[in-house]
Amino acid sequence: MEDRMTTSGTLLWMCLVLFVLLTRHTSHSIDVANLSVDPPANIRIIDPGHLGHLKIEWNIPSSLQNLTDCTVRYQLRFYSTYAERWRSVRTVRLSYEAQFDLEKPIQLRMLTLVKGACTNDTEVLGEEVELVHIPEHTGVAGSRIRDFHCVYLNKEYMDCMWKAGSVNPPGSKHYLYYWHRDMPETAECPEYIPPSEFGIGCRFPKQSLLEFSEFNICVNGSSTEGALMPAYFSLEVQNKVKPARVSDLQLLVENELVQVQWSPPAGKVPEQCLEYNLEGTTESTDGSKWQWTNVTEDTTIDFLWNGGSQTTCFRVRSKVNDYCADEGFWSDWSDPVCFPEITVEGRNYEPWNDLALTSILIIIIVAVLIFCLMLLMLSKMCVNRKEQKQAFTLYQEKVHKAFLSPVFH
Missing domain, CATH: 2.60.40.10 (Immunoglobulins)
Incomplete structure (x- = not known):
């Protein structure tokens, strides 16, 4: 009889444990199923004028603003045209800064992630949304510069050179602006290189450069026919050393x-x-x-x-x-x-x-020149002495005549 009661108690205990587990699982499934994980709200791109270094901002979804027992994170993916691949970042912040090519479309994809007590520590992903922004630029068609390249010569100064576009309107003038993270705002080229057969350029002294950071450049211009099409570049200075x-x-x-x-x-x-x-x-x-x-x-x-x-x-x-x-x-x-x-x-x-023969030849030529110069000087000295002798002889004759002339009168 006791064995039966013990077995029945054990079975009852196991049923209670199974019921609790099933109840918790069902409750968890219901919570996750009913949780609304909306995408970030009011996604916007802000351009502070740093030649492609943009700031992306967004707001927390209204459906998650009162959530207290879960952590809300955001996944941002953006296409890097310089690296030609998608890059991804996850953050709890409501903003992120990244480098973009302002001559190409800006592509963003974002979603919200929720994890914590409200999801029984299961990460729940919301729907991904996409934003495409196309920068607008105006200018004379075909006037964008060509063959832009930079060389950091011996880490002493950097020269950036370019050539005019396939269309070069009358009165065209080019201007270069640059920015890096240690600068509060953009600045114009510190020293322009005059146009030559190699093109037009800008020289950056060492103190204006910053290594291991995006060094952003924009070359635009003006002409009698209107503005020239801008060209944007982003490089890292330490990768341009010669x-x-x-x-x-x-x-x-x-x-x-x-x-x-x-x-x-x-x-x-x-x-x-x-x-x-x-x-x-x-x-x-x-x-x-x-x-x-x-x-x-x-x-x-x-x-x-x-x-x-x-x-x-x-x-x-x-x-x-x-x-x-x-x-x-x-x-x-x-x-x-x-x-x-x-x-x-x-x-x-x-x-x-070669050097010895050249030196010997130079010494011989110099010696010959010195010898000729000495002969010339000796010749002039002989001529001068002859002229002096003739003058003295004429003087003696005049004196002699002057002395004897009273005697014969």
Whole structure:
């Protein structure tokens, strides 16, 4: 009898637990089903005049304003035309700032997320809404500038150059404006580069630049026919560095070992930010030639020389490495150095011979000029002495006549 009562009690207890669980699940399902998760309200795009750095604002949905036991978040997706992909962010704030290309449509997608006690800690997503904004620009058709590019030369100054549009109305004048996050407002180009065969440009001194941040640029203009179409660009300055040229490439030869060495280029680019491209060109006496390159972060590379009749010439250039920038420009090549000496018509030719011969020729020419000048001066001195002698002889004759003339009268 006791066993039956115990079994019945156990069954009753299990039924009660199952009932509670089912009741909670049913209540949770009803809460989630009845919860209205509307999209953000009053989505708007605000342009503070920072040449593409825009602010997106929105309001909490009215259906969720009195919600106290859940957290409301927002998912914002926007299409980055510079990166050519969608980017996504989740935030509890009611605003977000991002970079956009003002020459292309601005595409936004937003939805609301709710999670907490009201959803039994299950995240509930609302419906996603889309907003497309097309910036309006006016100007003479075809007058937008072309071939815009910037180079940060040795981290000392940055030159940005461009060419006039395919349509260049009479009286066209171009203006450049820029902005970065440390500036309260946009500013005009600090120093325009006069028009030349390379185009029109602007020079930025180092103090006007900011690395690792969007550096926004707008080039517009005016003409007798009206405003020129604006062009917008966004770049990161550290990705436009072109180091100075390596100027001290040297070869050290010991027995069969040839060591190529150089020093980092002078300038403001840190040594640890540089990588090098060493190029070697080998030529045999039969005229055959082959070339190879080696990318390294060292400033010394060793090679074995087989003692043959081949001649190898080296040159090197540098660029900012991946640790300090995403991209950059190679510097100009250094002057080449060769080993062994280049042979010309069976004679050894060394680069310093040209300098020695040139110096000797200059010394000979200067000596000849000095000798000719001395001859000219001696000739003039002889002429002067002859003229003085003739004058003195005439003077003596006059004195002699003057002295003897009373005696004969």
